[in-house]
Amino acid sequence: MFTRRTLMGAVASMALAGTTPGAFAQDGQLYIPLISKGFQHQFWQAVKTGADQAAEEMDVRVTFEGPDNETQVDKQMDMLSAALANQPDAIGFAALDSQAAIPLLRQAQDAGIPVVAFDSGVESDIPVSLASTDNVAAAGLAADKMAELLGGSGQVAVVAHDQTSRTGIDRRDGFVDQIEAEYPDIEIVAVEYGGGDHLRSTEITKALLTAYPDLDGIFGTNEGSAIGVVNGVRETGADDITIIGYDSGKAQTDAIREGIMAGAITQNPVGIGYETVKAAVAAARGEEVEENVDTGFFWYDQSNIDDPEISAVLYD
Amino acid sequence: MTATEMKTSETPRSGRRGAAQQMILAFASLIVLVIGFSLASPNFFQVSNIMAILQATSVNGVLAIGVTLIIITGGIDLSVGTLMTFCAVMTGVVLTWMGAPLLLGVITAIATGALAGLVSGSLVAKLKIPPFIATLGMMLIFRGLSLIVTGTRPIYFNDTPGFDLISRGSLVGSVFPAFPMPNGVLILFGIAAAAAWILNRTVLGRYTFALGSNEEAVRLSGVNADGWKIAIYALSGAIVGIAGLLIASRLNSAQPALGLGYELEAIAAVVIGGTSLAGGRGTILGTLIGALIMAVLTNGLRVLSVAPEWQTVVTGAIIIFAVYADQLRRRTTS
16 A cells, blocks of 8 residues: 555656756757846846847847745745756856855856846855946936926935845935935935835835825835835825836836826846846856946836837836 | 553554654655656756755754644644744844854854743643734744844844854865765754654653643643643744754844745645644654755756746645645545
């Protein structure tokens, strides 16, 4: 009895191990795994699209993987380990914690595997290149647009996604510094952190609207924060708030089309994926790569949301 | 007194036998998985990858051992993931913020865990709050406390030389350079051995099984059931504290937001290893194998470049299959 069932388990496990397509790289084709911060968010799916495009153009094999959420630092390290086990020609890596992965990156370096950082950097000189948005400049553009829409004076608040990651810090500082430097009549009354969570950002926004009845504008620093701001403003029924968002996603593009959100900054996630693979391929072939690849950003609002140049980098 | 002994020692023995069969099944599955992945990819069965799998097992394995103790009593602990984080955070407070020596950090982690287990155990035993609810509440409390204490920022251990070696270093590797097994794994095995000894050779272990199979009988025989239960929760908490130490060492930082969802992975490892969620039945070795299966599976699927969406589907299927196999066995033996 027992042996039969053991056998059953064995067969089932084998079947699982056997149903795995694409297990082997074709000979001679470069293999480049990308370890991202996530894979479920539309943003990361757009990065993956760009990476796949580049993979097809350059005839290399690319895999794309990331943990379920952005707190799982240890899971990301396990992914990096598994990627290294496959002896790749180069690795793309978007670090969740810029320090924690350094031992593994050193392992990659020792094995002669070039690492290309994407989206956010690592506190180390191991990565040969960093493909990312210039978040400070992008948030600065958001500040300029906010000032333009408010006519140069008023009260604004920032709903940021976090205060530890590079992107969180850069977007907050890029916006705040630009306002303080260029627009003396605009006052930043509050900077709050909602973790990029829709619900928490909604609650924060409602609290801000209660605390500052004269508030004129709010900047949400990522997709989740911006959607939270829109929800919060909607729920309180305030209609004179200028909202500026970041990234895209259906909820945000809808809010812009409706007019409840004035506009948003979009990164170029497709470009991030594309440039990462391009730099990784170059590094794997021993060619020179640029230390920083700016993957670009755009301002979009009702007037240009359907322009081909913009709609190509927006995702639903 | 002798009647009590008879009753309590009888249940564990049959319980252990049942769990042992499931454990052998789990072990066979583990071997099959390893062979299957090795055949499917030449990169799977490499020393560095095996070390990576063991490293990935260490934290979940220690957590799962802690949960196993609770589950054998017929309880459940949903707070282990965030408690682990909280212990890591408190270690960070003591080592990095207060500049205490390494040993004090280790003691802090274990003591924080034990104290937390004492609280959870008291909620369950004294206030009669169902374990599911009590530990759900504790899970949220620890998560919140970790964020409050750290101000949501990670605490790094850069000022404590040697801290990262607790998990990342390799004593074994310094003796046998060909087998650089990380210390974290050594600690996992040590804790497994200690927990198995406690379960099978001590009075505490005997009551752990007894509480899970028939708490009323334990109570009626005049044993201080509440006291023993609290002791088990405290022991489990101390083990979780060690998991906190391991993850902090591995990341060289205490990440305050981490931890949610880790309790479910630990429970999955326990269940795969043949410990019954109904209580009264289970083995530490089974749990260890369960944790290894989870790690081999995730690593193997990754090495084969299976899409991450499918990896989670497969893991879910394995858990259901493991419990189904257990049900089948129980139906045929009863």
